[in-house]
Amino acid sequence: MTQVEIDPSPIVRLRGIVKRFAGVTVVDGVDLDLFPGQVHVLAGENGAGKSTLMKVLAGIHQPDGGTIEVEGEERRFDVAGAKEAGIAIVHQELLIAPNLSVADNLAMGREYRGRFGGLSLKRTREAAKQQLDRVGVDFPASTRAGSLSTGKQQLVEIARAISDDPKVLIFDEPTAALSTREVRTLFRIVRELRERGCAIVYITHRMDEIEELADAVTVLRDGRFVATMPKAEATPDAIVTKMVGRSVESLFPDRTATLGDVRLSVRDLGDGDWIGPIGFDVRAGEIVGVAGLVGSGRSEMARLIFGADRAATGTVSVDGQRAAVSKSPIGAMRNGIALVPESRKEQGLVLGRGVSDNIVMASYGKVSRGGVIQRRAVRATAEEQKRSLGIRVANLDQRVRELSGGNQQKVLLSKWLETDPKVLILDEPTRGVDVGAKADIYKIIEAAAQRGTAVLVISSELPEVLGLADRVLVMRQGDVVADLPNEGLTEEAVMEHAFGLAQQPTTDIRKEASA
Numbered sequence: 001m002t003q004v005e006i007d008p009s010p011i012v013r014l015r016g017i018v019k020r021f022a023g024v025t026v027v028d029g030v031d032l033d034l035f036p037g038q039v040h041v042l043a044g045e046n047g048a049g050k051s052t053l054m055k056v057l058a059g060i061h062q063p064d065g066g067t068i069e070v071e072g073e074e075r076r077f078d079v080a081g082a083k084e085a086g087i088a089i090v091h092q093e094l095l096i097a098p099n100l101s102v103a104d105n106l107a108m109g110r111e112y113r114g115r116f117g118g119l120s121l122k123r124t125r126e127a128a129k130q131q132l133d134r135v136g137v138d139f140p141a142s143t144r145a146g147s148l149s150t151g152k153q154q155l156v157e158i159a160r161a162i163s164d165d166p167k168v169l170i171f172d173e174p175t176a177a178l179s180t181r182e183v184r185t186l187f188r189i190v191r192e193l194r195e196r197g198c199a200i201v202y203i204t205h206r207m208d209e210i211e212e213l214a215d216a217v218t219v220l221r222d223g224r225f226v227a228t229m230p231k232a233e234a235t236p237d238a239i240v241t242k243m244v245g246r247s248v249e250s251l252f253p254d255r256t257a258t259l260g261d262v263r264l265s266v267r268d269l270g271d272g273d274w275i276g277p278i279g280f281d282v283r284a285g286e287i288v289g290v291a292g293l294v295g296s297g298r299s300e301m302a303r304l305i306f307g308a309d310r311a312a313t314g315t316v317s318v319d320g321q322r323a324a325v326s327k328s329p330i331g332a333m334r335n336g337i338a339l340v341p342e343s344r345k346e347q348g349l350v351l352g353r354g355v356s357d358n359i360v361m362a363s364y365g366k367v368s369r370g371g372v373i374q375r376r377a378v379r380a381t382a383e384e385q386k387r388s389l390g391i392r393v394a395n396l397d398q399r400v401r402e403l404s405g406g407n408q409q410k411v412l413l414s415k416w417l418e419t420d421p422k423v424l425i426l427d428e429p430t431r432g433v434d435v436g437a438k439a440d441i442y443k444i445i446e447a448a449a450q451r452g453t454a455v456l457v458i459s460s461e462l463p464e465v466l467g468l469a470d471r472v473l474v475m476r477q478g479d480v481v482a483d484l485p486n487e488g489l490t491e492e493a494v495m496e497h498a499f500g501l502a503q504q505p506t507t508d509i510r511k512e513a514s515a
Helices: 050-057 079-084 102-107 121-135 150-162 180-195 207-213 236-244 298-306 329-334 344-348 355-359 375-389 405-417 435-450 462-468 491-498 509-514
Strands: 012-021 024-034 039-043 065-070 073-075 087-090 168-172 199-203 216-221 224-230 262-270 278-283 287-292 313-318 321-323 337-340 423-427 454-458 471-476 479-485
Touching: 012 050, 024 050, 024 065, 039 050, 039 207, 039 236, 050 087, 050 168, 050 199, 079 087, 087 150, 102 121, 102 150, 121 150, 121 180, 150 180, 168 180, 180 199, 180 207, 207 236, 216 236, 224 236, 236 435, 262 298, 262 454, 278 454, 278 479, 287 298, 287 435, 287 462, 287 491, 298 329, 298 337, 298 423, 298 454, 321 329, 329 337, 337 405, 344 405, 355 375, 355 405, 375 405, 405 435, 423 435, 435 454, 435 462, 454 462, 462 491, 471 491, 479 491
Parallel strands: 024 224, 039 199, 039 216, 087 168, 168 199, 287 454, 287 471, 337 423, 423 454
Antiparallel strands: 012 024, 012 065, 065 073, 216 224, 262 278, 262 313, 313 321, 471 479
């Protein structure tokens, strides 16, 4: 692709932007310049104001102070006005109508008409095919959007955003749910847009993505501007120090594991179709990581253990007591099993309820008397969890949907920690969470293990698995294919098992666990 000649002056100038919600200042006097043909990364902890600032630029929120200039002209606009000005955003939260086709989703707001004024199915599908070809997807435009994986839905969002050739394109945590292949596709799209002179704002917590894409990095902290750095100065240490206001020496806490007896015992567990039969043990105080490619069955295995999906074969026991997980999660919970699910917003939290209500939702018995919930006890419990986990909220009645991703994740963790679990299963516990919050969550996980909890951590980030776990289970095609001690373990060795390339035959985990 031929690179276009780029105007060196900024296409967008933000000056002194302020945004408040319920009297709380979320963005506080931020300046930002966006240049054509530049990938500008916004970095900062969850709650730093990154997404809110970009929603102001995209017309979703109106600023309470400051000015926005587009191509030298001061503007104040809503979503439609921002679109007309050439500003598009790919949201962290997908805006997909699941019951409509991909073509219909792409056409929303720009419906194609036929000769007599009615909707033209032919034009809609032709336009959709062109948009999908541009992002290189492998599914037809007639596919029902709800049947696609989250990653493929994200690519549909991207196709819609770039269809109007925006002057400014905002990506808000775009790779959180993408596979490795889909991430490569996204990076290709970003580079092509940069070459064509598009100004790109890229919000991410991932240092490897910053190193791969960034031309400049701006750091926000507590809603305020901290610094803008050119790529040469934007080292991981420099970014993290400016993000959290302190040096994070090590993400992972020092670990001296003291293991007790077998706490979680899984035997011949399967769904009768694709998962299993699986068998393994986790001891009290042990952290076991679960690695594998996307689609290897990690989340499905967790849901079988917890009873969220019905098992066709096998047993799950806690401290030698069989848990009736094949019927519902109630049996798992009664036996002390807790599951922090992969999707906090769809499976873990009630977004329209307050922080305190979400925290006690799995442990009403502890805050009730005679079957009546005691509001004083609810607030005391929530206040203690807020303090111990460092949850940042305006007040305990604040709706969870208004919190940053990291604080939502801490609320979800506190909900299950409040049940005093014997077994804690964490599925992607730091997805969409910044570096500072990651360090906090790792300390929470380590503290749970120190209390004797058997911890199972499922993660797509191999450094996270290797940094936390005492040993690692590797899944492939619905089965546990390796049980590896962490000492000396490398990412390459884990991936060899995940891809089925390990040269040495793996011990039969099911036979070993059944012994």
